[in-house]
Amino acid sequence: MKTKRTEMTVPTIGFNVETITLCKGMDVTVWDVGGLFFIIDSNDRERVAEAKEALYGILESESMANVPLVVIANKQDLPNAMGPIELEKALDLSSLTDRKWMIQKTCAIKGDGLTEAMKEMARLIKEQNKK
Numbered sequence: 009m010k011t012k013r014t015e016m017t018v019p020t021i022g023f024n025v026e027t028i029t030l031c032k033g034m035d036v037t038v039w040d041v042g043g044l045f046f047i048i049d050s051n052d053r054e055r056v057a058e059a060k061e062a063l064y065g066i067l068e069s070e071s072m073a074n075v076p077l078v079v080i081a082n083k084q085d086l087p088n089a090m091g092p093i094e095l096e097k098a099l100d101l102s103s104l105t106d107r108k109w110m111i112q113k114t115c116a117i118k119g120d121g122l123t124e125a126m127k128e129m130a131r132l133i134k135e136q137n138k139k
């Protein structure tokens with residue numbers, strides 16, 4: 009995967025903004041943020057590899073160094089949805105040794121797990137800041 013980087017700073021705010029080209033036609037803009045939520049369609053087994061590529065494309069950006077990650081495993085209401093253990097393997101999350109991460113199961117249409125995801129993120133950011 010080739011990434012083309014554009015570094016840019018907004019001096020008045022002091023945020024680092026970086027635009028990464030994940031693949032042709034897919035640009036993501038990342039900010040110097042406290043935490044990253046990555047939402048995955050747990051029911052989309054065919055595209056989990058694609059989701060993994062996208063995730064690592066974001067994580068390799070300099071501005072994402074040590075930034076805590078909460079993977080939101082959405083669509084848990086669907087019977088064929090991948091669970092957290094399966095997703096952890098599919099996304100190879102155990103390879104992430106230099107950042108705090110966790111997986112939160114959600115069902116966005118019912119709102120299940122969303123508050124928990126926010127709380128977990130707050131906890132990870134606090135832990136990271138202790139270092």
Ligand SMILES: Nc1nc2c(ncn2[C@@H]2O[C@H](COP(=O)(O)OP(=O)(O)OP(=O)(O)O)[C@@H](O)[C@H]2O)c(=O)[nH]1
Nearest residue numbers: 049052055082083084085086114115116117118119
């Ligand atoms: N069953 C279920 N459906 C959901 C949930 N969250 C979002 N959706 C539905 O998923 C649909 C959007 O699908 P997505 O997978 O997000 O997007 P998509 O249109 O498939 O586009 P891409 O997957 O990005 O190509 C909408 O109809 C939502 O109502 C959930 O937790 N459970």
Ligand SMILES: [Mg+2]
Nearest residue numbers: 049051052055
């Ligand atoms: Mg989809």
